[in-house]
Amino acid sequence: MPYFPKPAEGSWTERYPELGTGTVDYGDSIDPAFYEAEREAIFRRSWLNVGRIERVPRVGGYFTKELAVVGTSLIIVRGKDQKIRAFHNVCRHRGNKLVWNEHPGEESAGTCRQFTCKYHAWRYGLDGRLAFVQQEEEFFDLDKSAYGLKEVACEVWEGFIFVNLDPQESLQEHLGELGKGLEGYPFHEMTEVYTYNTEVGSNWKLFIDAFAEFYHAPILHHKQAVQGEADKLKNHGFEALHYELFGPHSMVSSWGGMAPPKDPSMVKPIERALRSGLFGPWDRPEIEGLDELPPAINPSRHKSWGTDSFIIFPNFMLLVWAPGWYLTYNYWPTAVDRHLFEANLYFVPAKNARERLGQELATVTFKEYALQDGNTLEATQTMLASRAVTEFPVNDQEILLRHLHRVARKRVEEYNDAAAR
Incomplete structure (x- = not known):
């Protein structure tokens, strides 16, 4: 340089x-x-830094990120394969915010084995796949594999976590x-x-x-x-x-x-x-x-x-x-x-x-x-x-x-x- x-x-x-x-x-x-x-x-369309890997030090570690500028909330989580992923923080059933504590607009963090919707108890694995549907037999030809959490591009550079809702290039190319x-x-x-x-x-x-x-x-x-x-x-x-x-x-x-x-x-x-x-x-x-x-x-x-x-x-x-x-x-x-x-x-x-x-x-x-x-x-x-x-x-x-x-x-x-x- x-x-x-x-x-x-x-x-x-x-x-x-x-x-x-x-x-x-x-x-x-x-x-x-x-x-x-x-x-x-x-x-x-840009790579946005949302934190560091120390915030998700172990499997199941997660935090949410509110991105008002693009009108969404994200879940950042470390999966069983140690990969860090990002998902839109929305349940695929009726659109309820999936992960939140007392106040839906506030960010939260913790450790879990799966994510469970507070509204109807649909459950999602750490990899985003839909794992359980309450009273599944009541639905019409429901294919759970088609209703996992919506994933967002997520990459890590030097321990910094970046996400991109509509990537035009890789994080490496961006940096x-x-x-x-x-x-x-x-x-x-x-x-x-x-x-x-x-x-x-x-x-x-x-x-x-x-x-x-x-x-x-x-x-x-x-x-x-x-x-x-x-x-x-x-x-x-x-x-x-x-x-x-x-x-x-x-x-x-x-x-x-x-x-x-x-x-x-x-x-x-x-x-x-x-x-x-x-x-x-x-x-x-x-x-x-x-x-x-x-x-x-x-x-x-x-x-x-x-x-x-x-x-x-x-x-x-x-x-x-x-x-x-x-x-x-x-x-x-x-x-x-x-x-x-x-x-x-x-x-x-x-x-x-x-x-x-x-x-x-x-x-x-x-x-x-x-x-x-x-x-x-x-x-x-x-x-x-x-x-x-x-x-x-x-x-x-x-x-x-x-x-x-x-x-x-x-x-x-x-x-x-x-x-x-």
Whole structure:
């Protein structure tokens, strides 16, 4: 995977002439008709990350996933053959939701030998086959083999589970060069998980925009840093180490997050005590796979590298941190101006109380930063919707934003063109 250092003259954006350098139209974030087209053109036809294999560690392990953007609910389950499958969460008898607890709209998880409908007790095996029909003799020539659960394409990459309701390509083809470049990172060792989720009053792409550039960091987050470091960032700005596009996907590589800091005054007392902070625990875990990183991670091999952010189109972000942990973001649209934001932080399991508290400190610190990023979104959505301004300039550091909106528009245009033929 080649590394292209930024030239003395020129820019990252201009390395990709198809992007252009003009203003960006944010109509794709406020137009209800465009959102409806996205649902079909993008979310129904793309590979969507729904979790990790650790959520179904043994035979019969399952969880449900509500996908409002495509109007369905899925069951993800590990079968007796160890294969992970996905099914529409609907009974084939009368269309009742098959797996749910007290509230049908909430997600659930557990372990079972079979799935039994709460309405009329039809039963399905872990492979989706219809196994039992209550009072089967009352039906007319019922062929149980024809009434198994409706399966959804499901594939696993590096422990991440993806589904696709209408696949146009394999998961491997979708991930392409980026997927190959990340293979081998020890994701499987980082099984201690901390989770946040909330509904955000903005278009799904706007929150991705917020995390896809660091141009905002010295301004929006300056109060979270100690005064001296905050002033340096605010006065001199921030520039990342590397940007790259991979088909519909993209990444930004940044400095920061090196641990421990050379100057203890750079961090807060609690961070010194727990040897942890926003960039995660300072002490790297003793696991294989962190010394020789896959080529897509820290592609510049910069000694000051701290974190890489990968946008896996359409709505999955994967952030790998130098101290040896990672986090994921999922942005699930619920309307043109609303989405469900999910964040998961993954660490190697702690060996003692200090390590556990260090992970918890990193987790709550992350939440404060995320709240600051999210705080701007509803205001942005409101003013975009006013259409008082429709064209916006974006700078070289905002190349991933320019790319995301271009890809979304292109996918919708191609889908509409095909539908019109």
